[in-house]
Amino acid sequence: MAALMLQGTGSDVGKSVLVAGLCRALVRRGLSVRPFKPQNMSNNAAVTIDGGEIGRAQALQAIACRVQPHSDFNPVLLKPQADRTSQLIVHGKVRGTLGAANFREARRPLLDEVMQSFRRLEQDCDVVVVEGAGSPAEINLRAGDIANMGFARAAGVPVLLVGDIDRGGVIAAIVGTRAVIDPDDAAMIRGFIINKFRGDPILFEDGYRQIEALSGWKGHGVLPWVAAVARLPSEDAVILERDGRPGRRDRLLVACPIIPRIANFDDLDPLKAEPAVELVMVPPGRPLPAEAALVVLPGSKATIADLAAFRAEGWDIDLRAHVRRGGHVLGLCGGYQMLGRSIEDPEGIEGPAGRVEGLGLLEVGTRLAPHKVLRExxxxxxxxxxxxYEMHMGVTRRSAGVLPFVRFDDGGEDGAVDPSDRIFGSYVHGLLAEGAFRAALLHRLGAASDGLDHGQRVDAALDELAQAIERHLDVSAMVELARASGSRTA
Incomplete structure (x- = not known):
């Protein structure tokens, strides 16, 4: 019957990771904890135990709480797709499409459904740890807000504001937020956290006190840069914006193109963690590296539009050259659809109805359909x-004689393999997290795997993050804030 919300001075200040770490810290104290994000916008999603989907960050936070992901953890999910529209997911199920023009009006009625999920979670645990979206300082979006202060005030949940000192300007970011937001919104904020500090924290003591004096909010600690965070999945595609050039030449090179609507790119995290692998995320404007042993075509929220972008970059030419050189290809979900002969969209699921030619590297054809498959x-x-897990809208059929890639435990089949046994496609997200499968794949490519299940790495990283949070932040004060909210709303 208690709750605490973390909001940020901006996007990518570390809210998702902090919520995950705080959840694990509270669990280690013996509390029953649930994560919650009223509204999320992400194409990285996970399947829930109740047959829905939520943002991948909330799935990580569920792992931190040592519970199964549930659609109540993220009742409203927006998945950006083509033409400035987003697929609207409510309580884990597709409800329709939102455009930029009707976004503000359409989200207002969703607050009631957000509150339904929140109240259920309150009754199910000791503490709910809530994550905001973006920043409350985006006052142009305040009317009808359900993600930040709109929710906090409706639920009576106190807020801690997170500032990222690594990007610079953290004093202005926190104090500036205090200056621009509504006074009643500011009253919901009970303190701040400084995140991602590098160096000697003594050097920031004066700045810390100046923030307290200028904002009127109590500081709850300075969290240093925690190396374990790099082993956790990220939900924000901003982490993909890197050079795209190969680095270490003594490792097996795996390349993945950054398509515009890339989805579930955390599928690749287990490869990134392999000591013998160099994973390169290739941005637009760069060719697929010729020395790559494996090219992964990732998931996509808008397969047809992303296939057009893939061709516009000339990556289709690079991919064919890669195959001629004897390279391997793995297509996941939307990437699997792209590898086939054609993609049909007779009902206009992704845009205007029509049919496009695929890359023709697998003898399969895809027909998009309104029903979304969600299952483990x-x-x-x-x-x-x-x-x-599977998460896709469409049915892909193999031509006669084409072998499946996966044989499921229930007798079903998935995916396809080309005759050379070097090109694979599958709808299964998360398959690279399994140590045995990843080792088998890397063995084919001439590299050794550490054989670890990626979930073990993630769980250990959460424990390290929780320990850092306990050392550097005032967790006891946070618990008291959360409990005070419960006593006021009881």
Whole structure:
């Protein structure tokens, strides 16, 4: 019957990771904890135990709480797609499409459904840790807000404001937020946290006190840069914006193009963590590296539009050259659809109805459909066990004689393999997290795997983050704030 909300001075200040770390810290104190994000906007999503989907960050936070992901953890999810529109997911299910023009009006009625989820969670645990979206300082978006102060005031939940000192200007970011937001909104903020500090914290003591004096908010600590965070999945595509050039030449090179509407790119995190692998995310304007042993075509929220962008970059030419050189290709979900002969969209799921030619590297054809497949799966591929989840709108059929990539435990089949046994496609997200499957794949490419299940890495990183939060932040004060909110709303 208690709750605390973390909001940020901007996007990518570390709210999602801090919520995950705080959840794990509270669990380690013996509390029953649930994560909550009223509204999220992300194409990185996860399947829930109740057959829905939520933002990937809330799935990580559920792991931190040691509970199964549930659609109540993220009742409103917006998944950006083509033509300035977003797919609207409410309580885990597709409800329609929102455009930029009707976004503000359409979200207002969703507050009641957000509150329904929140009240259920309140009754189910000791503490709910809530994550905001963007920043309350975006006062142009305040009317009808359900993600930040609109929710905090409706639910009576106190807020801590997170500032990212690594990007600079953290004093102005926190004090400036105090200056521009509505006084009643400012009254919901009970303190601040400084995140991502590098160096000697003594050097920031004066700045810390100046923020307290100028904002009137109490500081709850300075969290240093925590190396373990790099081992956690990220929800924001901003982390993909990097050079795109290969680095270490003594590692197996895996390349993945950054398509405009890339989805579930955390599928690749287990490869990034492999000591023998160099993962390169290739941005627009760069060719796919010729020395790559494996090219991964990732998931997409708008497969047809992303296929057009892939071709516009000339990556289709690079990919064919890669295949001629004997390279391997793995297509995941939307990437699997792209590898086929064609993609049909007779009902206009992604835009105008029509049909486009695929890359023609697998003898399969895809027909998009309004029903979204959401389910957890397990099976065998490359002679090794795997598990993961499906999340797609469309049916892909193999031509006669084409072998499946995965044989599921329930007797079903998924994906396709080309005759050379070097090009694979599958709808299964998360398959690379399984140590046995990843080891089998890397063995084919001539590299050794550490064989660890990625979930073990993530869980250990959450414990390290929780320990850092306990050392550097006033967790006890946060618990008292949360409990005070429960006593006021009881």
């Amino acid at each position: 799966v397990g099976g065998i591929a490359l002679g090794a066990r795997l598990k993961g």
